[in-house]
Amino acid sequence: MKSHFLLDPTITFLNHGSFGACPKPIFEEYLRFQLELETEPVYFIQKKQAAYLKIAKERLAKFIGCNANDFFFTPNPTFASNTIMRSLHLQEGDEILSTNHEYGAMDRTWNFYCKRSGATYIRQNISLPVVSKEQILEEFWSGYTAKTKIIFLNQISSATALIFPIKEICGKARELGLITIIDGAHVPGQIELNISELNPDFYTGTLHKWMLAPKGSSFLYVKKGFQEMLDPLIVGWGYESVNPGESQFLDYQEYQGTREISAFLCTPKVIDFLEENNWKTKAKACRDIVLNNYQRFCDLLGTEPLCPITEGFLAQMASIPIRTSDAVALKDLLFNKYKIEIPVMPLNGSYFLRYSISAYNSQADLEVLYKALQDIIATTDLIEL
Incomplete structure (x- = not known):
């Protein structure tokens, strides 16, 4: 290979x-989209881009197990997580239950928003070595309190490479009425992913890691009940649009002014390469x-x-x-x-x-x-x- x-x-x-x-074949597709954009930028952005994006989303939706209208592309999971955190409207005393195995950028992002809201980010200790899935679940949930409002954790840890029992955690979180936010940066293309089966409220993953896409291609899935509450991180033409589409959620999140999205549009080629x-x-x-x-x-x-x-x-x-x-x-x-x-x-x-x-x-x-x-x-x- x-x-x-x-x-x-x-x-x-x-x-x-x-x-x-x-x-190489995926990178060549990436360059092909960039060249097509530069050959006639106005026509590409105004007339062709939306159709290409729709095709890319439909292919990815089947690959990750969700509806194409329930996610949007982002450059990376950090962008996605900031979009979520901005819309949570945390209150003083609220707690976000996480682990001490999370990606450093996510720890910093939570600390940033907690300083402004008065909420507390709990890095629950998951001791090493891990001996069983049951150990992870017991240690994780020992950090739960009446103040816990949100569950945030990675499905595969960046530092330790450990796979966490996300399905079980999401299931119990639903019973407790908690919001679940899953960082699946390392998941798509490395292990099987079916978002519908995991059933989180929010899920972000990358295509440019194990799916082999060009750099800057990720996504954020949002369960339907949370889509209207999600403010755009970047406010643009899609906000209170004069030509609204079928989904306010996508209008708000997908229209951010001029940006180069060739990496997103390569998704069908990415999946073709994996299958072939x-x-x-x-x-x-x-x-x-x-x-x-x-x-x-x-x-x-x-x-x-x-x-x-x-x-x-x-x-x-x-x-x-x-x-x-x-x-x-x-x-x-x-x-x-x-x-x-x-x-x-x-x-x-x-x-x-x-x-x-x-x-x-x-x-x-x-x-x-x-x-x-x-x-x-x-x-x-x-x-x-």
């Missing part, structure tokens, strides 16, 4: 999880590589796995606990000397070396990493055993 991608062949690329990687290349089978092979190597790397670094080594907790990423005296220097050394692109993830005072396996990766890539770590252990003091 490497021949389909634009990645630098001199780099061992083990960081698909951060920003993905776009195959039998991506479900390839993803399973990637998960096998992840699982088969996890214990081996923990043994090398003298640490323990974060969870049971099964597909119930891990997919195409794994985070290896690592004791390092300088995480930044370690990451730089791996890149500059060994030509390995891999993150050293900080979380709650600990560090994790997170490898991602996509279809262009192979066991040989992890052998490169393994030998590099052996050399670093033997020749430096950056890794503490």
